[in-house]
Amino acid sequence: MKKHFTLWSFVLLISVFMLAACGNEESGEESNSEDGNQGTSANEEESIKIVAAHNQTSPENPYQDGLLEFKEVAESKSNGSIEVEVHAGTLGTSESELVESLQLGGADVVLVSPGFMSSTGIREIDLFALPYLFESYEHWEEAVDGEVGDEIANIILEESDNKFKLMGYWSAGVRHYYGKEPIQSIDDLQGMTIRTQTSGVVADFWQQVGAVPTDVAWGELYQALQQNVVDSAENAYPYFVQENHHQTDNGKYTSETAHDFTTRFLLINNEKFESYSEEQQNIVLEAAAASVEAERQALYDQEEESKQTLLDDGAEVNEIDTAPFIDIAVPLQDEVAEEIGVAHLLEQIREQR
Template sequence: MKKKIALLMAGMLTLATLTGCGGGKSPAASTPKAETEVAEGAAAVKPEINLIVAHNQTSLENPYAFGIKKFKEVAEEVSGGKISVTLHNGTLGENESELIEKLTMGAASMVVASPGFMTAIGVPEVDMFSLLYLFDSFDHWEKAVDGEFGNAMKNVIAEKTGNQFRVMGYWSSGVRDVYGKKAIKTPADAKGLTIRTQSSSVQQEFWSKVGAVPTSVAWGELYQALQQNVVDSAENDYTSFMLKEHHKTDNGKYVSETHHDYTTRLLLMDGNFYDSLTEEQKGWIDTACVAATEEERSIVYKMAETSKEKVIADGASVTENADMDIEAFKAIAIPIQEKFVTDNKMENYLELIRTTK
């Protein structure tokens, strides 16, 4: 499995730039230095474990930054300084593929990543997280990933990767909406629009069946692509496209709250490393992961509201979710969901999600 992962990393470097989930206000933004300070009161204790925790977003306003900072605070506090944590906010890798490679090489201890990369290493089941209209709300998403469904997916990932990847927490990157050169309320309104999408095959199938034209554009190049009419529209969460100011372009100023994707991101650790720890050490890390996950989600939800306010204040036009024909979009998504779970023998997983309330 390790050899397979290593062989596929080079091919994934380009793919990772296409999934964009936020970041700094411009590619030229200064890169924050890694944070290495030990929690107050713990400096006199020699660490037993030195952890490197990273994500690929350079903006310290990003929820990931708040999440890993909370991990550091709690891990160093509950361990009494026996764990030391170094944080990298976009300084260990420019994209998720580089971070995953660092994790598999032992150059990172824990990383935040989208699930999609695992489809390339023999875990097609994780593309279930990419199915659109799978969740109805953040509350539904939380109950599903924190319940039987989430536990089952953790087991699948650990088993299929030889314990190379252990899910330490399910994080969010918000709920994704469409923004473009015109408002869309129904699938018919999107007919013929070029739309920058994530690279997931199930998501591209959905937008094709809506009538739009899925297009690949690197996240860092999307502002220019919208500005220069390379694409008519894109889809992402308010915080991500607000931080990149996509809504200030002519092809980004009409936001349509499709709420098609309550996103899942993974806080990952090498499961074999985790299993090598003592029960006490595992307990410290588990406690910190729970606190970090709660913090990251809390920031995501708060920023969704404030980012929407900022987008509107900047002059963007918003079609509220209540004014959308969501049922028409769901009617396209549900057959894709059902085909996926049939092909991957995951009907029971879908049932777990649908019956979670």
């Protein structure tokens, strides 16, 4: 009797365990069908859309190459959870419009120059607008990809109250004078109107060499040169040749002043960036790094090609002694760098030559 009771007790105990196990399994299935699915949704990356813009209208522009690389890398690395919409001049051909779009949320990623960014009150970035600051692309890359570039990036983030995050430095080439007649010396610039920035260090430089800075929107410059609204302009070969400025009456002579190895800021709205998941942030930064490499290479490749196109079209190019221009630029560099608190960075750049 005792043995029989023990056997039945054992059977009963096994039954209880089996029922409990079944109950737990069903409970687990319910969890998977409800809480479990919610967990999966939480772990899935929420899709985001990034509006990226530059001010150039030509589809062959290095800016476009750079942003298309940004788009490709971001979308492929995220398996489509990140969508990038690229705007080539459609959100504004003026960089001031792009800065405003970035501030107001109309664009998430933009490309702008130091001169237009300084309008936000971040004066330190005028360092990169100083004429004759760099003497080669190698010199420029060493500065922007090193400690100088890192410090400027931190300044932009801090002084914009964490609104703007710099993700990389692009180049817009080396800028030269082009106009209705070649210049052989500074004397040839006296009283000549030139389309350039009309405020800040860039304007100060052109005024000091005797020219008259004049404001013309990029999209209107061809007509302004053709109709004698301005006597001249200044830019890098890939940009003004693509716009056929060299075919206008006031754009057929290029004098290689090489006054600016240009810097452009690839900026993202930091509030948007901070709202992304950590994985998405890493992908965006990886895409930005890829865009830097792609844009620079496209620019370097196009410089000689564009110059040859200009010559083939019958426009003319002459070299010029830049020493008198540099003699004017150096004191201006010292003055501005001291005023905006980046004299130590200016000295660092000079030491890297």
